[in-house]
Amino acid sequence: MKALEGIRVLDFTHVQSGPTCTQLLAWFGADVIKVERPGTGDITRNQLQDIPNVDSLYFTMLNHNKRSITLDTKHPKGKEVLERLIKVCDVLVENFAPGVLDRMGFSWERIQELNPRMIYASIKGFGPGPYEDCKVYENIAQCTGGAASTTGFDDGPPLVTGAQIGDSGTGLHLALGIVTALFQRTRTGRGQRVTCAMQDGVLNLCRVKLRDQQRLAHGPLTEYPQYSEGKPFGDTVPRSGNASGGGQPGWILKCKGWETDPNAYIYFIAQAPVWDKICDVIGEPEWKTHPDYATPKARLPRLKQIFERIEQWTMTKTKFEVMETLNKYDIPCGPILSMKELAEDQSLRATGTIVEVDHPTRGKYLTVGNPIKLSDSPAEVRRSPLLGEHTEEILRDVLGYTDEEIAEIRPATEPPQRQAAE
Numbered sequence: 001m002k003a004l005e006g007i008r009v010l011d012f013t014h015v016q017s018g019p020t021c022t023q024l025l026a027w028f029g030a031d032v033i034k035v036e037r038p039g040t041g042d043i044t045r046n047q048l049q050d051i052p053n054v055d056s057l058y059f060t061m062l063n064h065n066k067r068s069i070t071l072d073t074k075h076p077k078g079k080e081v082l083e084r085l086i087k088v089c090d091v092l093v094e095n096f097a098p099g100v101l102d103r104m105g106f107s108w109e110r111i112q113e114l115n116p117r118m119i120y121a122s123i124k125g126f127g128p129g130p131y132e133d134c135k136v137y138e139n140i141a142q143c144t145g146g147a148a149s150t151t152g153f154d155d156g157p158p159l160v161t162g163a164q165i166g167d168s169g170t171g172l173h174l175a176l177g178i179v180t181a182l183f184q185r186t187r188t189g190r191g192q193r194v195t196c197a198m199q200d201g202v203l204n205l206c207r208v209k210l211r212d213q214q215r216l217a218h219g220p221l222t223e224y225p226q227y228s229e230g231k232p233f234g235d236t237v238p239r240s241g242n243a244s245g246g247g248q249p250g251w252i253l254k255c256k257g258w259e260t261d262p263n264a265y266i267y268f269i270a271q272a273p274v275w276d277k278i279c280d281v282i283g284e285p286e287w288k289t290h291p292d293y294a295t296p297k298a299r300l301p302r303l304k305q306i307f308e309r310i311e312q313w314t315m316t317k318t319k320f321e322v323m324e325t326l327n328k329y330d331i332p333c334g335p336i337l338s339m340k341e342l343a344e345d346q347s348l349r350a351t352g353t354i355v356e357v358d359h360p361t362r363g364k365y366l367t368v369g370n371p372i373k374l375s376d377s378p379a380e381v382r383r384s385p386l387l388g389e390h391t392e393e394i395l396r397d398v399l400g401y402t403d404e405e406i407a408e409i410r411p412a413t414e415p416p417q418r419q420a421a422e
């Protein structure tokens, strides 16, 4: 039995943020029914297509373990079906632009009338306030949630990160909100509204930068590279390059081969408890007792120079050799792993974090499996559904429609061209 077995999710999500959330719920065992527009479906099915007329990797990698029903929810018959689905589902998840579900006729009040136990979960770009009606995509959330202003180097423009903290990050937040609401429902019997704004989700992940914003009022940020470079601080948290910015100074250092390999680098943390070992490894044993280097405080204004010296050593070895040497001494470090290296990593395959999936029209492809491992509810990754693959099955088995009734509602489940062709 899976952790969320018996929970039925009406999945009205599209693109990335919402689908990330419902994919997690599906991996935990919920029956996730994805409602898609007849003919086109989730827009990502056709975006970034690498093989013509085959569901894109964008879609397949975000919609595993789900069932797909096509339904025109603006058609009167489609609305009828949707009402019946709302009555038999535990959770409704959506990430439409603000107001879309209300315009369809499904306000929170209406949903509660139809099913008081329903947990109605939404992702929007912004919470209530001046921007609440705005549409938002990943990078907008990164920019408005504090990530972009604090990412990059101080002599360059703000940068977005490849980690999808706005979309997938908010999807994760929403999933936690949903299971928490499900837990509360076991005691109250009532559903509730769960909302996550992408701006809020990103800001939550940038919490340490708001910490530093407030520390700045009491003096320079001594762990930031600007401090050891003698640059003045302004009134806002600057971009700190590759500094950890936390209690343990760190930086990305070149390794052997960096001239031709863009990923021949390692992240090196000059952790205080292993400082003596670092000095021995890089061949500066006198730094262990020298007053300019012996204590973390004394090192702060010299971090730039210290990392330059450490880099002279890391450049003599490959990133994996550096890792092997440093691990012997418990010195925290991490090679910069490329996507190619991760895709080929056998230990990630063994844990199910990277999974090979077979798809009827695409063939085999790699995906990221469930990063959250439950010992009593292991996640098996099943391929994403084809558009409308489960329409009849859901109408019949979940909603109890007869074959005649299914035929009657076809104008709402199939695109007009297909009906005309038949």
Ligand code: CAO
Pocket: 014, 015, 016, 017, 018, 035, 036, 037, 038, 071, 072, 073, 074, 095, 096, 097, 098, 099, 100, 103, 104, 123, 124, 125, 134, 135, 136, 137, 138, 167
């Ligand atoms: N049947 C009939 N109509 C349907 C339908 C269905 N099954 N599914 C969707 N639609 C309609 C909606 O009713 C809506 O129509 P109206 O505007 O007439 O009410 C329309 O499709 C488009 O919905 P949308 O506004 O959500 O889509 P968009 O492409 O214009 O905007 C996005 C996309 C992501 C910017 C917007 O949905 C959004 O801001 N979502 C919230 C934030 C978010 O999740 N962003 C991240 C997305 S991942 O990068």
